[in-house]
Amino acid sequence: xxxxxxxxxxxxxxxxxxxxxxxxxxxxxxxxxxxxxxxxxxxxxxxxxxxxxxxxxxxxxxxxxxxxxxxxxxxxxxxxxxxxxxxxxxxxxxxxxxxxxxxxxxxxxxxxxxxxxxxxxxxxxxxxxxxxxxxxxxxxxxxxxxxxxxxxxxxxxxxxxxxxxxxxxxxxxxxxxxxxxxxxxxxxxxxxxxxxxxxxxxxxxxxxxxxxxxxxxxxxxxxxxxxxxxxxxxxxxxxxxxxxxxxxxxxxxxxxxxxxxxxxxxxxxxxxxxxxxxxxxxxxxxxxxxxxxxxxxxxxxxxxxxxxxxxxxxxxxxxxxxxxxxxxxxxxxxxxxxxxxxxxxxxxxxxxxxxxxxxxxxxxxxxxxxxxxxxxxxxxxxxxxxxxxxx
Numbered sequence: 001x002x003x004x005x006x007x008x009x010x011x012x013x014x015x016x017x018x019x020x021x022x023x024x025x026x027x028x029x030x031x032x033x034x035x036x037x038x039x040x041x042x043x044x045x046x047x048x049x050x051x052x053x054x055x056x057x058x059x060x061x062x063x064x065x066x067x068x069x070x071x072x073x074x075x076x077x078x079x080x081x082x083x084x085x086x087x088x089x090x091x092x093x094x095x096x097x098x099x100x101x102x103x104x105x106x107x108x109x110x111x112x113x114x115x116x117x118x119x120x121x122x123x124x125x126x127x128x129x130x131x132x133x134x135x136x137x138x139x140x141x142x143x144x145x146x147x148x149x150x151x152x153x154x155x156x157x158x159x160x161x162x163x164x165x166x167x168x169x170x171x172x173x174x175x176x177x178x179x180x181x182x183x184x185x186x187x188x189x190x191x192x193x194x195x196x197x198x199x200x201x202x203x204x205x206x207x208x209x210x211x212x213x214x215x216x217x218x219x220x221x222x223x224x225x226x227x228x229x230x231x232x233x234x235x236x237x238x239x240x241x242x243x244x245x246x247x248x249x250x251x252x253x254x255x256x257x258x259x260x261x262x263x264x265x266x267x268x269x270x271x272x273x274x275x276x277x278x279x280x281x282x283x284x285x286x287x288x289x290x291x292x293x294x295x296x297x298x299x300x301x302x303x304x305x306x307x308x309x310x311x312x313x314x315x316x317x318x319x320x321x322x323x324x325x326x327x328x329x330x331x332x333x334x335x336x337x338x339x340x341x342x343x344x345x346x347x348x349x350x351x352x353x354x355x356x357x358x359x360x361x362x363x364x365x366x367x368x369x370x371x372x373x374x375x376x377x378x379x380x381x382x383x384x385x386x387x388x389x390x391x
Contacts, residue, residue, distance in 0.1 A: 002031035008044035017376025021062035036128040053129025063110035092369040098181035100370040106380045119148035122198040149173030203367040207385045208233040215239040218290035223275040228255025235264035244270040279319035292320045294332040318351040330388045337382040362387040
């Protein structure tokens with residue numbers, strides 16, 4: 001096993017609980033290795049730090065798997081890690097058969113994502129080191145969960161940073177990738193093959209419950225509605241009218257089916273369009289909504305694009321505030337890690353000042369419990385969801 005020695009000095013986050021070693025933090029590598037191999041990491045004095053897999057093609061050169069010098073990385077290691085992740089979900093997730101079973105670094109399995117959708121699993125191996133163990137992990141998931149099938153969603157662009165191809169398809173079994181799930185008494189169709197991420201936004205499950213009370217008797221606008229989950233929840237919680245907007249026509253077709261199968265087909269209407277343009281058009285037409293939901297995709301995946309992302313967030317929130325009456329409610333989200341909670345709040349204040357409105361915070365929410373945050377790895381905290389009253 002090759003040994004990676006950290007540079008002297010510096011503030012190596014990996015020494016304080018983080019799982020990543022950047023290329024610039026490596027002082028020396030002794031021994032031979034192939035990309036994706038497990039290596040040992042030591043500090044500049046040679047003291048053991050941990051074991052992880054290496055890929056010098058990535059800025060993140062090593063991702064730790066264990067800090068126990070006695071623990072070997074192999075099939076039984078992955079069995080233990082997967083079993084621990086499953087046990088955690090059994091304790092914290094309720095009222096659904098769709099959940100994230102493995103959330104990468106937060107489950108000490110960097111680069112691995114596993115979602116459950118009813119009897120099926122969706123799997124992502126986003127790094128070269130984890131890709132090397134893909135077949136072992138799929139076999140272990142079969143043993144531990146006995147799924148009806150496993151679908152591979154390795155078409156995420158982040159794999160290209162690791163020198164990996166973008167692929168998707170069946171790993172275990174062959175089945176219709178359009179599957180039905182249950183969530184808090186509602187039923188949703190999920191496209192495992194073509195939906196965003198792995199098919200459905202599991203991380204918003206608990207935040208959708210925040211519509212209870214707010215949606216009652218309200219005219220609701222759901223921007224970036226994808227397959228209509230927030231829209232259907234709004235209808236369930238007593239909205240008198242719901243309009244969902246998304247640029248993806250295929251997602252909207254599923255949104256309409258989801259509304260229909262839950263008994264809200266006439267209450268929920270869906271419109272294909274760019275949310276930025278639609279918000280401007282609704283303002284120009286003098287439309288008003290009592291509750292607006294903004295759940296856009298990540299506007300940035302890098303620090304370099306942060307300024308432009310904040311302009312985009314400000315634009316949609318400003319437009320939404322303009323078409324809310326005094327006392328109306330705004331549920332606004334960001335899934336961009338680089339947009340911190342502090343930056344997000346500052347952006348909202350700037351937008352409110354520009355339109356002469358006041359904001360009252362009802363609650364600040366985060367991602368669902370099956371997407372836990374490892375406090376030493378701040379990158380695992382990415383989803384912000386503010387519930388605001390606009391005056």
